[in-house]
Amino acid sequence: TSDLPIYTLEEVTKHCSLDSGVWVTYKGAVYDITEFVAVHPGGDKILLAAGGALEPYWALYAVHQQDHVLEILSEYKIGVL
Numbered sequence: 802t803s804d805l806p807i808y809t810l811e812e813v814t815k816h817c818s819l820d821s822g823v824w825v826t827y828k829g830a831v832y833d834i835t836e837f838v839a840v841h842p843g844g845d846k847i848l849l850a851a852g853g854a855l856e857p858y859w860a861l862y863a864v865h866q867q868d869h870v871l872e873i874l875s876e877y878k879i880g881v882l
């Protein structure tokens with residue numbers, strides 16, 4: 802169970818830039834990764850997923866299929882879909 806707020810996909814899509822904030826979804830949860838963008842080891846590519854789902858990109862870049870990456874992501878969780 803989670804006490805975090807529920808967001809719509811429409812709300813997520815509004816957060817698609819560093820100005821508006823960078824939100825992404827992963828497996829039904831919503832993450833505000835704005836602060837992580839500048840320290841991402843893969844650089845600005847991360848912005849391709851801004852306002853949408855991580856899954857298609859993480860399928861392409863399998864380097865993300867590691868526990869330590871999911872631990873980083875979990876720190877930025879703000880809600881659920």
Ligand code: HEM
Binds near residue numbers: 837849850865
């Ligand atoms: C590498 C995190 C989104 C592209 C990495 C690494 C981490 C990370 C921790 C280093 C992994 C390692 O070497 O062990 C994240 C997180 C993301 C995210 C937390 C979302 C919140 C993305 C997206 C893309 C991407 C959306 C592409 C569209 C890459 C690439 C690398 C990488 C290309 C390899 C960089 C290199 O080693 O030269 N990411 N990533 N990442 N990421 Fe991401």
